[in-house]
Amino acid sequence: MQDLYPTRGASEVVTPRQDPVVWGPVSSPELASFERDGFLAVDQLITDDEVAVYRAELDRLVTDPAVRADERSIIEPKSQDVRSVFEVHRISEVFARLVRDERVVGRAREILGSDVYVHQSRINVKPGFGASGFYWHSDFETWHAEDGLPRMRTVSVSIALTENLDTNGGLMIMPGSHTSFLGCAGETPKDNYKKSLQMQDAGTPSDEALTKFADAHGIRLFTGRAGSATWFDCNAMHGSGDNITPYPRSNVFIVFNSVENTAVEPFAAPVRRPEFIGARDFTPVR
Numbered sequence: 001m002q003d004l005y006p007t008r009g010a011s012e013v014v015t016p017r018q019d020p021v022v023w024g025p026v027s028s029p030e031l032a033s034f035e036r037d038g039f040l041a042v043d044q045l046i047t048d049d050e051v052a053v054y055r056a057e058l059d060r061l062v063t064d065p066a067v068r069a070d071e072r073s074i075i076e077p078k079s080q081d082v083r084s085v086f087e088v089h090r091i092s093e094v095f096a097r098l099v100r101d102e103r104v105v106g107r108a109r110e111i112l113g114s115d116v117y118v119h120q121s122r123i124n125v126k127p128g129f130g131a132s133g134f135y136w137h138s139d140f141e142t143w144h145a146e147d148g149l150p151r152m153r154t155v156s157v158s159i160a161l162t163e164n165l166d167t168n169g170g171l172m173i174m175p176g177s178h179t180s181f182l183g184c185a186g187e188t189p190k191d192n193y194k195k196s197l198q199m200q201d202a203g204t205p206s207d208e209a210l211t212k213f214a215d216a217h218g219i220r221l222f223t224g225r226a227g228s229a230t231w232f233d234c235n236a237m238h239g240s241g242d243n244i245t246p247y248p249r250s251n252v253f254i255v256f257n258s259v260e261n262t263a264v265e266p267f268a269a270p271v272r273r274p275e276f277i278g279a280r281d282f283t284p285v286r
């Protein structure tokens, strides 16, 4: 299959986006702003009562020793706390229900203009007192290079399960950055994912490129109470800082991919990542 988005070669290279942002009709102001900015912030996607249910389920998962021992769990190197748990829509009936919720999957279908399946889901716990951040990246760069997603027809939603303050490591996005693809320099080592989930290396933009992007687009920090959400395009340049406050910043992320954009072989990696990180079951969410 033709590679529309070269990356991980000898040098960093910018390719203009070759794909629409909104694949269905741009039929509302929300969709128009998503198309322009590459994100859409929602004040209250789920109610306080629902937040309580999902928050309790997150707490249950991160304290369950069996979940902690599972390969789906990523442990914070310094504190030994659970940092992320992947594939929560498969190991938890509660999060499976959230994925099927019309407020969630319905919007994903609208943006991607087709039926959708879950490419990845995870909770990011970001406990207080030192949880580390996520360095700047485009998710699509990794999903294309390492999981074999051919086109930019994938969207993420991050739902806050604790208040996202301006101090506790909230998500930052460069508005409008989704229209340029930054192909990164450097080959992908085998088993890159094990390291990159804790600390990024291959697939990391240079300081020069990040400066250009930030100068052109600015940086927006997303804050909001528990129950708020941020939709963001797969190629939006984003990241988050460490959380040194006492207040955890815990979110659930769901990544929807179009059933018309199913994964092929990785475009720039020696091996596929495991299925709990990059799904190979393309069953549409119903």
Ligand SMILES: O=C(O)CCC(=O)C(=O)O
Pocket (backbone or CB within 6 Å): 124, 134, 139, 169, 170, 171, 238, 239, 240, 251
């Ligand atoms: O949780 C965050 O702050 C960002 C997470 C993220 O970008 C990722 O896991 O790809």
Ligand SMILES: [Fe+2]
Pocket (backbone or CB within 6 Å): 137, 138, 139, 238
């Ligand atoms: Fe990301």
